[in-house]
Amino acid sequence: MRLIVGVTGILMALGLGSASAAEPSVREAYVDVPMPPGFKVVSTELEGPVFADARGHTLYKWPIASLRNGYAGDPKDKSACEDVVTTKTGGYMSPYPGGLDLPDLDARKSCVAEWPPALADANAKPVGDWSIIKRSDGTLQWAYDHQPLYTSHLDQSPGDVLGGTSLFRRGGDTPAERFPVGPPSALPPGFRIEGTLHGRMLVNDKRYSVYASDADEADKSNCTSEACLQRWLPMLAPETAQPRGEWSIVQRSLGVRQWAFRKQPLYTYMRDTRAMSQDGGDEPGWHNVYAQPGPAYPKSFTVQNTTYGDVLAERNGKTVYFYTCGDDSADQLSCDTLGSPQQYRMAICGGGDWARCHELWHFVPASADEKSEGSVWSIISVDPKTDRQAAEGQAGAVRVWAFRGRPIYTYSGDQQPGEFRGHSMGEWQGRRNGFRAFWLRVI
């Protein structure tokens, strides 16, 4: 099986890159798994490598999830996403009963309309971990690792991953979410990659952060003193481990081998007390390691120190929030885009009062000289009279910043930089229908 390494990644592997933070053009390497004809891998800014169809549209899975009152999503080798417009809530999220009328039924789409299945033709053959399932209407659908695959009606361009994200491990009580699907990352055993706003973070198998030091040289560790080794634990490679792709092995002493990534010897931090920590980066010259950097947020944005950690803020220091929402139907459709029913957001941002919502929660305006620099952080036009997306240049429309195609907000309850009073406002601490701050680092 081949490894695919991004072009800049190769340069880094040759020792031409810096020792720590991944360069903007570095892309995460992945395992070149066999794919059916017509599919490919696209390297995305936020999610790393993902599978895509011939148009470059990202493929998603919808794994079954345990909700408070039942299950939603696809069991293995079966699709629960049907071409039927659901009209009632499912009552999955206690304490409210099911059977309530869903909003905007005249415009509501079916699950299939929002999540078109990746259909296979009659002659398609399973390849590797790709298999074919039969849908309830008799059509055939591709599955990967037994999970049926879909595209998202939100994705328009190759590289778009607007349908779902593996970022923000939000734990339980989120909707049954859709996630992008991609090939395995090219990693030795004992490593994994976690999505963060900073980038695709390298961690060990317990999700503890992996670090590199500026004081090391290419494939050479200079952390050999007792003082250094009391704080930093080299990530040892077993005797049978072999260098591969961006991964090499540093011989610390006879029989003691240490993993290196892009020629940087790797360590864990003895003082880390939790997964995905950035605490080791507070030691001068030490850094978390990223397989690829996260998409750069708007240049006018700032990072604010709060009592809970570092949060992303707009130019004046006001904390910025994203709004997330999934409905309580059997389809678990997203309700956080400008095209989805607005009642959910209005309930939380203004108690159902449109004017109060606008008074309390503000879009983040983009100045005239600001431009979108990617599909993750982008500028969209919004009609403030309807809160629907407007055509660029439409009279009365405002240009606002968006994250993953959804507008972001500031909260009028935040008076000073560093305040985050809007964080977690909403159903289920904002995880199901509400606002969450963009935390870059938490205590």
Place this chain on the structure above:
Amino acid sequence: MRLVSNKTCATLAALAVTSLTAGMVLADGSQSIAATRTIGYVTTDLHWAFYQTADVDKDCPQGLAGYGPRETFKALYPNGGPVGKTQLARESLKFFPNDKQMQFPYIFSKATIGVGVNLDGKVGPNDYVSPTGEKGIDNALQKVLGCNAQFRQPEGQLQLFGNKFVRTSTWNRTLIEISNVDDISNSDNVAVTIYRGRDPVLLDATGEGVAPGGTQRVDMRWGKPIIQHLKGKIVDGVLITEPIKEGIYPWAIYNDVPTLLNWRDMRLKLTLTPERADGLIAGYMDVESYYTWLTAWSTHHLSYGRLDPAEFYWTLRKMADAYPNEKGEMTAISSALTVNMVQAFISHPDADAMKSNQKITDARH
């Protein structure tokens, strides 16, 4: 370096002490330890203080709270309806409780014994008598919480799980450091500083309890607003502080939902030993702050105790007994938290070192 008497040295050798400078000073009875004259503790448990008997009927002759989110929903929308006008309307009210007046009956505790502190120095008709016979105990919150299963021990869901996060969440790693200690039993003039620690608590051999003797680094990067200074004295082993006009105490009852309790006239009353500090944080709790703390709990979780958030909000306002606003409405409610702490060595980072380590999280901008 200040000289201390042999008696004081002996006492201090028994104290678990903390360093006021960079690094740690061990509790080995050395002169440098004695010179610090300090002891630190880390919070391990928080519960709202109220007196309850084993027999619910005595405290709550009308029974326990009956109108939680499920019950109010059923009463208001027996035939269901559009999600926007039913489910979302109730969720709206959780965040905008002033939009609708109280609609359902609320059951108040009838207990006459109360846990707390005499906050105003008076004995009034609404005051409680403490379990030890002290009169004038101010704890109007007890009347609100006492008949709600959410709060009653041992099985109250919020009592159980809200406390669970005290030990696991760094946000809740609240420390107190008592300095100027002559004797842990009696000291006329001590200074108490509240900090936030950065380290996990030290678990004992069972993995359940928290052992004394752990180390806590003070969080000077994100925790500065938590730092508060109180003055007090130790009398017969009990630390009693003077109230501070406005105090805060962090308590996140759910992961990733950091909340601060805002107190008026906040004070501490803690029984000290070299290993533990147990007692009360008391004062007038800002009603809005309390409600924000409470609503970090999802409506689902609040259902366990039949606690409808909007109804509860109005009850809090009704029972609030201090700090009237310009309309004459009380904005704070007398209350107390039971707090348990164990001794911890408090490590103060060198201020200059911290400064040089501080940097923008992301260097791309």
